Amino acid sequence: MRVPSKGQVTFPQAVREQLGLLPGAEVEFVVDGQDARIVKVPIAPGESRGQRLVARLRGRVPGR
Numbered sequence: 001m002r003v004p005s006k007g008q009v010t011f012p013q014a015v016r017e018q019l020g021l022l023p024g025a026e027v028e029f030v031v032d033g034q035d036a037r038i039v040k041v042p043i044a045p046g047e048s049r050g051q052r053l054v055a056r057l058r059g060r061v062p063g064r
Contacts (some may be wrong), residue, residue: 026052 003009011021019040021027024050026041041052
């Protein structure tokens with residue numbers, strides 16, 4: 001698979017099905033040296049997508 005100029009790639013359907021990646025699923029990129037892994041973000045019970053986003057961004061605002 002080649003990475004196009006926009007840097008977007010498409011997961012093959014078989015991979016999405018095997019990993020349970022439904023539309024809207026969140027993934028993280030984990031870089032280890034020259035390798036990268038795509039990891040499905042687990043959903044905590046009762047946690048909304050907005051709550052996960054706020055938690056991930058908390059403490060990342062420069063100058064605060």
